[in-house]
Amino acid sequence: MAHGPGALMLKCVVVGDGAVGKTCLLMSYANDAFPEEYVPTVFDHYAVSVTVGGEQYLLGLYDTAGQEDYDRLRPLSYPMTDVFLICFSVVSRASFQNVKEEWVPELKEYSPNVPFLLIGTQIDLRDDPKTLARLNDMKEKPVCVEQGQKLAKEIGACCYVECSALTQKGLKTVFDEAIIAILTPKKHTVKKRLGSREILSDTENTWTLDTDQASGNSNRDICQALTVCQAPYQALGAGWGYKQIKQVTGTQQQSSWSVGPGCV
Numbered sequence: 001m002a003h004g005p006g007a008l009m010l011k012c013v014v015v016g017d018g019a020v021g022k023t024c025l026l027m028s029y030a031n032d033a034f035p036e037e038y039v040p041t042v043f044d045h046y047a048v049s050v051t052v053g054g055e056q057y058l059l060g061l062y063d064t065a066g067q068e069d070y071d072r073l074r075p076l077s078y079p080m081t082d083v084f085l086i087c088f089s090v091v092s093r094a095s096f097q098n099v100k101e102e103w104v105p106e107l108k109e110y111s112p113n114v115p116f117l118l119i120g121t122q123i124d125l126r127d128d129p130k131t132l133a134r135l136n137d138m139k140e141k142p143v144c145v146e147q148g149q150k151l152a153k154e155i156g157a158c159c160y161v162e163c164s165a166l167t168q169k170g171l172k173t174v175f176d177e178a179i180i181a182i183l184t185p186k187k188h189t190v191k192k193r194l195g196s197r198e199i200l201s202d203t204e205n206t207w208t209l210d211t212d213q214a215s216g217n218s219n220r221d222i223c224q225a226l227t228v229c230q231a232p233y234q235a236l237g238a239g240w241g242y243k244q245i246k247q248v249t250g251t252q253q254q255s256s257w258s259v260g261p262g263c264v
Contacts, residue, residue, distance in 0.1 A: 007049065011060045012178050013077055015103055016087030017095040018066035021121040024165035025087065026061050029175060034166050052179050059175065075110045082182045084116035085174065086155075090143045090162065091125045091135060096151070104155045115181040118152040119174055120145075120162040158184075 014022045023044070027035045030046040044063040049056065062081075064074050086103045088095040099118065107116060125131040126142045135141060145162065152160035158181040163170035 007056045007058045009058045009060065010179065010182055011062065011080055011082045012085065012175070013062040013064060013081045013083075014085045014087060015064050015074070015107070016066055016085075016119075016121075017089075017092070017098050017102075020066070020087050020089040020092060020095045021165055022066065022087050023063050025085075025119070025121060025163065025171070025174070026063050028165040028168060029171050030061060048175075050175065050179065052176055057179060059179070075106070078107075078110045081111055081114050083178045084111065084114060085119050085178060086116055086157070087119045087121050088143070089122045089125075090120045090148070091122055091128075091131050093140050093143065096143050096147075099151060100155055115158050115184075117174070117178055117181060118148060118155065118157040118160045120148045120160065122164065122166075123162045123169065124164040124166050 014026060016022055024035055026044075026046055027033070030048050046061040046063070048059045048061060050059050051057070062077050064070075064077055084107055086099055086107070088099050090096075104116075107114070120143060132142075145160075148160045148162065151157075159177055161170060161174045161177055163174050165171065
């Protein structure tokens with residue numbers, strides 16, 4: 001599918017314990033098909049074109065490994081992330097507890113100013129007899145909606161969303177909310193004017209926009225380099241106010257298009 005110059009590139013990284021359904025979540029959403037086989041992930045990337053509120057976005061989805069063996073490798077995918085999804089399985093109390101004990105501290109260390117959502121996965125298993133019997137043997141119950149909402153508030157998540165990659169219930173809502181979290185203006189953003197220059201700053205970055213050269217345009221003229229995803233789209237290094245994407249076809253022939261001022 002061709003993407004016009006108005007498509008905005010966003011980066012979403014999914015984290016959480018192993019086997020909570022992160023890969024299934026992404027594959028079901030990106031491919032509209034539930035994967036039949038579980039393969040532990042190191043890193044994998046997907047690209048999805050989505051429309052929210054009449055606007056088109058190219059959403060780069062980054063899958064990560066939850067196993068401890070990859071604790072040093074996993075943060076390599078964190079730079080330039082626009083939003084994180086912290087996932088836990090609603091039928092795994094251990095993964096629920098690790099959200100607060102493991103995953104929030106990790107994101108606070110590496111990406112303290114990036115918004116994140118709390119995602120409860122595998123909700124289709126809440127009513128599964130075998131799963132309930134297993135939990136009963138351990139004297140446990142599935143995590144309920146209220147508990148997820150409470151934890152989201154405690155850790156400072158933008159919101160709590162539940163979904164099933166198998167039935168796709170709530171799946172679209174997860175990524176719609178992720179985009180909304182990215183686009184919601186940060187309360188601590190400060191704007192200052194100095195002659196013909198507009199200074200934008202927050203706790204992480206400071207940008208200068210020459211408003212004489214960019215008259216008539218908004219702050220979207222400020223384009224920062226992003227690395228989004230691999231096939232079918234590969235994002236190349238981008239300069240100030242410029243982005244280039246190479247689209248890889250099935251025959252690996254490449255055609256490129258670029259987005260200039262106004263792309264962000």
